[in-house]
Amino acid sequence: MRFVVSKLNTLTSISVIRTNIIRKLSSDAKNKEEEAKEYRKNIVVEKYGAITTVNIDHQKHRNSLDVNTLQELAIALEAFDKDTDSKVLVVNGEGGTFCSGFDIDEIGEKGYNALKDAASRLLRRPLCDKPTIAAVSGYAVAEGFELALACDLRIIEDTAILGCLGRRFGVPQGLFGARRLTSLIGLSRSLDLLMTGRLISGTEAHQAGLASKLTATGTALGESVKLAKSLVKFPQNALIMDKLAAVNSQLNPNSEESMRDEAVFTSLLGNAIEDIKQGVKKFQGGIGKHGKFYKLTEVPLKDWEMEETLEEVKVTIEEKKKNEKS
Known part of the structure; x- marks a missing residue:
């Protein structure tokens, strides 16, 4: 009789454990579902x-x-x-x-x-x-x-x-x-x-x-x-400086954000000066001449871009030859 009672108690205990496990799993699944809803990616x-x-x-x-x-x-x-x-x-x-x-x-x-x-x-x-x-x-x-x-x-x-x-x-x-x-x-x-x-x-x-x-x-x-x-494709320091100056003049006059922007201007200026130096070299190499905004990173000039310069050299040489003959 004691054995039967003991066995029944064991089965009841196992049943309770199983029930608790199922509840825990169900609770975990529900929490994960709620967490997924809370942190959904929109x-x-x-x-x-x-x-x-x-x-x-x-x-x-x-x-x-x-x-x-x-x-x-x-x-x-x-x-x-x-x-x-x-x-x-x-x-x-x-x-x-x-x-x-x-x-x-x-x-x-x-x-x-x-x-x-x-x-x-x-x-x-x-x-x-x-x-x-x-x-x-x-x-x-x-x-x-x-x-x-x-x-x-x-x-x-x-x-x-x-x-x-x-x-x-x-x-x-x-x-x-x-x-x-x-x-x-x-x-x-x-x-x-x-x-x-x-x-x-x-x-x-x-x-x-x-x-x-x-x-x-x-x-x-x-x-x-x-x-x-x-x-x-543009040097970014000067672009950001000009943008912030424009926004600052309209939206942030005499404000703390205005002071923040001034600090950004100062930090960007040094880099902008370096960009300017590089820009001068690019222009001297033929990039961006005649108001062109494309191919700003390619140094070699195309033949048609050199036509004007070549023509000027040709005319100069021909004039020099005429002067020597006369």
Whole structure:
């Protein structure tokens, strides 16, 4: 009888252990699932030589910015800033939409301030010291519009839709959008968009001066990469200095960021002087003459580039021979 009771106790103990193991495995699986959701990747970074693309991939919610996406975006921007091999950044939205602003559902769940805090990296003026380009397709509205404005240049598709869509819900421009917009297109046009919240097409955005280039549907990313390629060939120190000077004059007058920019200017100046020395040698070797912006790294001159010089030498020699005969 004792043996039977002992056996029953053992079986019960084994059953309890199995149940606990199953619960633990189930709990671990659930935690991993929640962890995967919490740290899902909505920002995809790709590199093409000196060009880096940061792609917002939150297509289920029209590439809206929730806390996780904003944190991932901040990490991507910081990584680009520190990457000495990356010269130009292109910000793009996957699936035909640039960015639809803050995630409304998450604002309802966590509050506006939670997203505003997560977006603090986007408050930097400029967004990055190195050049940034927004490839705008589909919707770029609310904070998505502000993200496009934060970039230095914008390639905008003609069918894109831009505007301060948060006006409908009483959401202000929280990422310096009002200031950036005014510096780009002036007070009168900015007030029209800011106060009415009306949406404009890519074509109207280009007419207002927001687009560096207006392009066809589906080509914004390609055109942005093409523009980026045209920028990486230049000596970067002087380019960054001029960019920061322009941004500073519009967005950071008499501010701490202005002082930071001055410090950057100073650090870049020494390198820029070296670039100038190299530039003089290149020009003396025939590169960039006659206002050409292509093949800035190739020293040998083509035959047609030498024609003018050869002709001048030929004429000089012939004139010298005539003088000797006479």
